[in-house]
Amino acid sequence: MTxxxxxxxxxDRPGIIxxxxxxxxxxxxxxxxxxxxxxxxxFSGTFIVSVPDSMAVESLAEKLEAGLHLLGLDVLIRRIEKxxxxxSLLDAEPFVITTQGPDQKGLVARIxxxxxxxxxxxxxxxxxxxxxDDPENNIMIYEVDIPRSIDRQxxxxxxxxxxxELNLTLNIQHRQIFEEMNRI
Amino acid sequence: xxxxxxxxxxxxxxxxxxxxVRTITLGINLVDCASHDLDRxxxxxxxxxKHLAENLVSVCDRIGDKYGIPVVNKRISVSxxxxxxxxxxxxxxxxxxxxxxxxxxEVGVDFIGGFSALVEKGTARGDRSLIDAIPQALAExxxxxxxxxxxxxxxxxxxxxxxxMGKTIRQAASxxxxxxxxxxxxxxxxxxxxxxxxxxxGAYLGIGExxxxxNVGVSGPGVVKKAIDRALEADPRLDLGRIxxxxxxxxxxxxxxxxxxxxxxxENLQIRFGVADLSLAPTPNVGDSVGEIxxxxxxxxxxxxxxxxxLALLNDAVKKGGAFASSHVGGxxxxxxxxxxxxxxxxxxxxxxxxxxxLEALTAVCSVGLDMVAIPGDTTEETLAGIIADEMAxxxxxxxxxxxxxxxxxxxxxxxxxxxxxxLGQATIIGVNNGRxxxxxxxxxxxxxxxxxxxxx
Numbered sequence: 129m130t131x132x133x134x135x136x137x138x139x140d141r142p143g144i145i146x147x148x149x150x151x152x153x154x155x156x157x158x159x160x161x162x163x164x165x166x167x168x169x170x171f172s173g174t175f176i177v178s179v180p181d182s183m184a185v186e187s188l189a190e191k192l193e194a195g196l197h198l199l200g201l202d203v204l205i206r207r208i209e210k211x212x213x214x215x216s217l218l219d220a221e222p223f224v225i226t227t228q229g230p231d232q233k234g235l236v237a238r239i240x241x242x243x244x245x246x247x248x249x250x251x252x253x254x255x256x257x258x259x260x261d262d263p264e265n266n267i268m269i270y271e272v273d274i275p276r277s278i279d280r281q282x283x284x285x286x287x288x289x290x291x292x293e294l295n296l297t298l299n300i301q302h303r304q305i306f307e308e309m310n311r312i
Numbered sequence: 313x314x315x316x317x318x319x320x321x322x323x324x325x326x327x328x329x330x331x332x333v334r335t336i337t338l339g340i341n342l343v344d345c346a347s348h349d350l351d352r353x354x355x356x357x358x359x360x361x362k363h364l365a366e367n368l369v370s371v372c373d374r375i376g377d378k379y380g381i382p383v384v385n386k387r388i389s390v391s392x393x394x395x396x397x398x399x400x401x402x403x404x405x406x407x408x409x410x411x412x413x414x415x416x417x418e419v420g421v422d423f424i425g426g427f428s429a430l431v432e433k434g435t436a437r438g439d440r441s442l443i444d445a446i447p448q449a450l451a452e453x454x455x456x457x458x459x460x461x462x463x464x465x466x467x468x469x470x471x472x473x474x475x476x477m478g479k480t481i482r483q484a485a486s487x488x489x490x491x492x493x494x495x496x497x498x499x500x501x502x503x504x505x506x507x508x509x510x511x512x513x514g515a516y517l518g519i520g521e522x523x524x525x526x527n528v529g530v531s532g533p534g535v536v537k538k539a540i541d542r543a544l545e546a547d548p549r550l551d552l553g554r555i556x557x558x559x560x561x562x563x564x565x566x567x568x569x570x571x572x573x574x575x576x577x578x579e580n581l582q583i584r585f586g587v588a589d590l591s592l593a594p595t596p597n598v599g600d601s602v603g604e605i606x607x608x609x610x611x612x613x614x615x616x617x618x619x620x621x622x623l624a625l626l627n628d629a630v631k632k633g634g635a636f637a638s639s640h641v642g643g644x645x646x647x648x649x650x651x652x653x654x655x656x657x658x659x660x661x662x663x664x665x666x667x668x669x670x671l672e673a674l675t676a677v678c679s680v681g682l683d684m685v686a687i688p689g690d691t692t693e694e695t696l697a698g699i700i701a702d703e704m705a706x707x708x709x710x711x712x713x714x715x716x717x718x719x720x721x722x723x724x725x726x727x728x729x730x731x732x733x734x735x736l737g738q739a740t741i742i743g744v745n746n747g748r749x750x751x752x753x754x755x756x757x758x759x760x761x762x763x764x765x766x767x768x769x
Contacts, residue, residue, distance in 0.1 A: 267316070
């Protein structure tokens with residue numbers, strides 16, 4: 129079997145998943161994993177699909193492009209190499225970094241630059257911009273895996289210093305606190 | 313993946329609602345430090361406390377930082393000193409108190425509790441010696457807290473001890489007259505004292521406990537108040553059953569925080585986790601008040617008719633939510649109504665909505681008792697004993713803990729204000745009925761027999 133990753137993007141409307149999965153079904157592909165989300169008005173979906181080795185990936189791509197173009201969607205396909213290793217983050221702890229403060233350009237870029245420099249992986253990012261002048265209304269939530277081997281205090285210090293420059297309130301908390309409080 | 317709502321709700325509690333772990337209290341057994349030689353006893357106590365508690369503050373701060381939830385107070389409770397130092401005279405007991413005070417300062421805790429005696433059925437020599445030492449010990453130390461258990465459902469009320477405590481409180485007040493009688497703020501008189509209270513001034517480590525134990529006191533009156541406010545704003549027609557449900561859920565969340573952090577601190581110190589004390593403990597800050605909850609529930613002020621029912625609902629819901637969130641519950645577990653330590657309750661006392669009699673009624677349905685109540689300095693020993701005896705009777709008959717932390721403020725009268733500072737706050741002095749009475753009943757002495765409720769076997 130060959131594994132492919134597809135990314136589908138476009139204006140949201142009814143029937144997108146039906147169209148993608150219909151084409152995959154007709155061509156003998158099997159969906160192994162899907163994640164989709166709607167940001168404002170835009171649909172974004174990522175599919176991991178396995179197809180028989182005999183199938184020409186190019187022809188599947190053509191069918192998808194043709195079928196989805198009618199719905200105003202773009203599609204990107206890549207073959208997943210069997211030997212691509214997972215980032216080695218097994219010995220890491222999940223933390224949640226939140227920033228609250230005035231919206232400004234380069235917020236995410238400056239914070240994630242520090243996160244990346246310390247070798248920390250972002251596993252999920254949510255931005256909640258409710259607009260207006262109230263800084264409380266602009267919240268960025270970074271779920272990250274922090275390797276146990278790094279100096280967490282140094283990361284904290286760098287992040288807090290940057291947050292101060294950007295006039296943000298920043299919190300770094302172990303993920304478990306949110307789970308314990310909100311889930312049974 | 314966490315939802316944004318889960319994360320924002322938690323941040324909100326931290327930022328605007330004073331969510332924290334109110335105290336992590338390390339219980340230390342000192343019974344095997346006992347010696348007939350005072351110097352040796354002091355050395356043993358110092359060594360034991362330093363050995364077990366030297367990392368307490370740093371570990372609490374580190375774990376608090378990891379979860380982004382502050383552990384506000386780090387404290388120590390010890391075995392009752394009346395037992396540990398039983399052979400010694402009052403002046404020697406004072407020296408033991410000073411050792412406790414010094415070692416508490418060295419390990420960086422703000423209070424050390426356990427300058428205590430258990431005399432509900434009779435007063436042994438060591439107990440008497442400790443009680444006689446209390447006024448000087450509390451006036452001359454900063455961090456030491458004392459408690460005396462004078463009654464229990466099983467034993468009844470030791471009225472001789474009650475009278476003695478009336479006298480002791482007056483002496484403690486007069487020895488700290490220049491600071492509005494602050495020594496009394498570190499002294500609790502109990503009925504049915506639990507062995508595992510993490511909160512001061514009543515914390516001590518019971519004789520039935522292990523060598524060392526970590527107990528956690530959670531809090532969160534601000535979180536509960538805001539949860540009620542939000543729910544009523546969303547739906548003004550909420551009835552009390554549904555409000556109780558909201559308090560339960562909130563208490564669950566707050567308790568989970570304490571349980572998680574307490575357990576991790578215990579694990580790091582390699583000391584057993586004891587209990588979570590599910591209490592609503594206020595501080596003298598706006599938004600961190602139990603009194604404000606009464607207003608959120610639609611009462612003019614704590615103390616007006618309806619307050620006892622409201623407190624009963626609140627206390628019960630806190631316990632139900634908290635009990636589900638914790639594996640081991642203990643201590644006082646309920647809402648505290650310390651007058652000077654709660655800005656809103658202090659205001660109710662000043663405005664006249666809250667009287668001593670109403671406070672006493674409230675204590676029948678909440679966790680502690682007449683707590684941090686400033687009364688006129690000329691209140692007699694007999695009347696003090698009478699107030700204590702009434703409070704003890706409520707505890708004994710209702711099989712619950714009750715306590716008195718009364719401060720007869722030297723040289724001041726009803727309506728004047730007393731200032732204790734810091735967490736202890738400030739309050740307007742409440743009038744006392746028959747304040748200068750010398751009623752004979754209190755001097756009759758003996759034991760009020762254990763009530764029929766004690767015959768449960």
